[in-house]
Each structure stands twice: as structure tokens, then as C-alpha cells.
Amino acid sequence: xxxxxxxxxxxxxxxxxxxxxxxxxxxxxxxxxxxxxxxxxxxxxxxxxxxxxxxxxxxxxxxxxxxxxxxxxxxxxxxxxxxxxxxxxxxxxxxxxxxxxxxxxxxxxxxxxxxxxxxxxxxxxxxxxxxxxxxxxxxxxxxxxxxxxxxxxxxxxxxxx
Numbered sequence: 001x002x003x004x005x006x007x008x009x010x011x012x013x014x015x016x017x018x019x020x021x022x023x024x025x026x027x028x029x030x031x032x033x034x035x036x037x038x039x040x041x042x043x044x045x046x047x048x049x050x051x052x053x054x055x056x057x058x059x060x061x062x063x064x065x066x067x068x069x070x071x072x073x074x075x076x077x078x079x080x081x082x083x084x085x086x087x088x089x090x091x092x093x094x095x096x097x098x099x100x101x102x103x104x105x106x107x108x109x110x111x112x113x114x115x116x117x118x119x120x121x122x123x124x125x126x127x128x129x130x131x132x133x134x135x136x137x138x139x140x141x142x143x144x145x146x147x148x149x150x151x152x153x154x155x156x157x158x159x160x161x
Contacts, residue, residue, distance in 0.1 A: 001015060013044070019031065027032065046101075058118060065105045074093055
């Protein structure tokens with residue numbers, strides 16, 4: 001990362017690690033920038049083949065530009081070179097189908113400056129907030145620490161259930 005005199009940041013993608021998910025280790029997220037003042041996060045989401053992410057509701061706006069591959073929101077394919085603008089309040093389920101994979105550059109901006117971005121809906125009815133604090137925590141962790149954090153969260157949920 002380089003910070004320019006005017007306050008701008010430059011991030012070579014190769015310098016940022018992929019944070020993988022226990023439920024689907026081929027899916028990953030590369031956190032590029034977390035801006036507390038602007039209430040904004042920028043990341044690359046990697047979708048592996050035939051994966052389905054949590055249905056989620058936006059408490060933010062999202063701009064998602066497909067860098068490579070093709071992914072799907074519900075029944076709408078979003079191929080490379082396509083920009084999806086996702087408004088506050090929208091709800092959908094991102095996935096890949098037909099063996100497709102995709103890398104997507106995502107910019108989330110909190111509308112109410114409250115740090116809320118996404119509310120994930122689990123199939124069992126539970127919800128989880130993917131908010132500014134979660135992104136800050138992820139950005140501060142190594143990939144190994146992130147995997148251990150997920151293991152601890154899953155164990156805590158198992159103890160609570």
C-alpha cells in the first residue's frame with residue numbers, strides 16, 4: 001500500500017491476502033480498504049463454482065463490478081464487465097451456477113452513517129450483521145487468524161444452541 005501526499009491510497013491487489021470461509025474454502029474475500037469516515041468498504045469477492053452465499057438485505061448501497069467470470073443474483077446472470085448497483089433495502093441471494101466462478105469488486109457505503117452494511121439471513125432464521133466493525137476486524141486479521149475466528153464463532157454458536 002502507498003499513501004499519496006493528498007491522502008489517496010494505492011493498493012496492489014497482490015499485496016492483500018485472501019480471507020477464506022470455512023463453509024466453502026474456495027470462496028474468499030480480499031479486503032482492500034475500510035474507511036470509517038466515509039462508512040465505506042471496498043473488497044474483492046471470489047465466488048467458487050456452484051456456490052450459494054447467504055441471502056442478504058442491504059442497509060447500504062453496493063456497487064459490484066464483475067472483474068471475471070459470471071455470477072448470479074437470484075435468476076439474473078451478471079457476467080464479466082457488468083456493473084450491478086444494489087440499492088438500500090434490496091434483498092437477494094448471490095451464487096454461481098453451471099460451473100461458473102467469478103471475482104467481483106464490491107464497494108459498500110452505509111446510508112445512515114451507522115456502519116450497517118449487510119444483514120445475512122441464515123436458513124435457520126438467524127441473522128448476522130456484516131457491518132463496519134466486522135470488516136475492520138477482518139482487515140486486521142491474517143488469513144489464518146480469520147479461519148480461527150470463524151472456528152471460535154461456530155463453536156460459540158454450538159454452545160449456545
